Amino acid sequence: MTAKNGSVVAREATRKSTRGKGEGSVYKRASDGMWVTSVELPAGLDGKRRRKVVARKNKNDVLIEMRKLQRELAKHGDLPTSGVTLAKWADYWMDRIAPKEVKPKTLEGYRTVITGYIVPLLGKKMLAKINAQDVRRLHEVMAATPKSPKLRGMNPDDWPESACVFTDSTGQHQLHDGAHEVTMLSSTYTLLAHNALSVMLGTALQEGKIHVNPCDMVSRPKKRVLEQSALSLEQSIQLLAHLTGNNDRALWATYLLTGSRRGEIIGLERDRVTDVLDLSWQLQRITDITKVPDDFEFRQIKGTLYLTRPKSSSGWRVIPLVEPLKSILELHLQDAPEEGLIFREEGRPWDPDRVTKAWKQLMRDADLPEDVVLHGARHTTVDLLYAAGVPEDIIQAIVGHSTRQMTRSYRTRTDAARLREGMESLSKLLTPQLTA
Template sequence: MPEIFKDSRGYWAVAIELPAGPDGGRRRKYIRRRSKTDLVEERDRVLAALDRKGDLRTSSPSVEAWADYWMTEIVAKTRRPKTVASYRSVIENHIVPVIGGTRLDKLNAAAVRKVLARMESAGLSSTYRRNAHGVMAAMFADAEREEKIDRNPVDLVLRPRKAVADLEVLSVEEAQRLLEAFSASPDAYMWATFILTGARRGEVIGLEWDRIGEDIDLSWQLQRLEYAHGCRGRCGLPRPSECPKRRFIVPEGFEHRHLQGGLHLTRPKSRAGWRIIPLVDPLRSILNTAREAATENPWGLAFVSARAGVPAPIDPDEATTRWNATRDAAGIERPVRLHDLRHTTVDLLDAAGVDMDTIMDIVGHSTRAMSREYRSKANRERMRQALLAMSGSLGYDAY
């Protein structure tokens, strides 16, 4: 058993002999702890790992270096673009600034808690802190899998408890008022589509005219994809989007159609999102009117942005900004988000007496693990009657 001693700084220490290196030189792994009890515990754990693996590392990359490798070689190749962007934001803004310089093999539960504590003190929501916990758990799980660390320190830290959030959902009266006020908005047709379908932001701004007929085909959504350097950073430009050999970050097998700049049409993340819903009045009449007044564009999009008279796909963030302006102009003082309109649609359908299975089919909220690729005519008729019932609750017989 290796001898325990006190080093020059007063720490309890032990040197564990490792197999000789390629040059035959002596290799040892040093462990230091303030507490002798902690040292003995760590020594026994390391000796067990040495006995199991036959050798141990004596060097380790920093958290920042591992995060960079992990994002480039693992996440970007396996996760959806929106997930990649979300992970990168958490890593660059919250993980690296706090523990980026820490060696992977020196990570412990205290380091993980430090990241979460800094986020809490900055006033960030429990949901965002839970996301950060999940990112660190995944990042260090892959480090453990590739034997960069012996155990994942995030396993020792409880995930932040999710706070109960009050959703800002429109009442039936507010929804009616908005639909009436929309006539003064250049985006009137688009906002009506959000409320009367419960579709997601990307699904509505990515709607193409050839997917609107007797039904609305919601099998594509508009998203912004991130660029990566195509030159492996040799161009010296700080932003990947400026690289002459730039490429989009997309995982293998990811379906996407390029529109303009970083904007693409992509498939929903699950088959449950690939849905076709009936087109009934008043939305049928609304979209027929919209088609007649539509701005021609090379992508066949139903809704576009027209700056300086030049049509362009609507950026997701731009859609949110425009919704906030329209909501405020309509006198809705509560901070109802664009995504909250989905919850409004669910409430309206429920108030109209629609069963939950049909509601889940319409808005794509189902979590069942069965294929949703085929929709029967009977199921389509069930959704049609549900949408008609909801329109009736809003006081519409025709538009």
């Protein structure tokens, strides 16, 4: 090697070793004569070096491509490459990114559908190659999946001959085999998977790892509109009468007379019950709270039970305490702890699932419809407030809805008497014109 050639090699080595992120190289490949550009990218999820390499037939085209890549890199901070699978990105997103941006209960649901459905179905595909067809496939596979794990590994042809698939009153597909019925995964669950995939890919888009979020190109699964059963006025009075002498009378009366959410009531503390009810916290069970968003407020009660802030600012509300609930709670507070939670089950905080089951038992004991679940008490309150002629904006504020549309959706039935009154008024208005 001559001194001159040696100095050229040395300069080239120095140029490559000092190249920073986004700086590209252009050279002619000896094997096929193609011009090649190589742009340095941020280190990968495993910390290893990454580059974006593109080849063109002539030098001018490759220079144009290199400048385009450099602009995209400057804008997004990264460029899509073929080295990251969806499964690898999902693990990274769930462990490193989501805990700082997504509330624990929401992330818990996302983890379930990501590990249970999204990764098994799409995990081997390269992140940059996930497309709209893959998203639709996820929807279709989940809609055709039995809720029971025992049937998921079976071919539908192998299901019992007596079995048949039909659609029940809730809009869910079910399988009967004469002995039991098996519900297929609901549209709500499919929607949860779509949202999880969309949020996860949305972060990848923000970081420049993909050019487009394919979830934005596909219609979100429509949540089936289910009629939420609620108690009528007569049934509500029947329930209040049944609660006389019940040890948990104050608990159930508070649900019925405030329209509050499950966690808000079992999370009520003594210092937040005065002449008003301060519903600024709710009780939730959270299995992993080691990593949470910076703005996530929580207080540990016991074990995995935590008080957390409501999901939206409209949920932070203070409502007046009026009769008869005022007297019911005053009597209850005489025997309640001097501080902390006012509602307890045998001295312990109510578990959210336990209070749901206890309500169901209450419906049976009171000879009331068992299809009125605990959340149905919230719908009942909305119905009664409408029947009492309370303005819609006040109802919205009482139950803590973010929009009036949401409040209207909670109204489970129309008052037949008011309908008749309205039709009669219309008839009176039109009668002179019709008989003229």
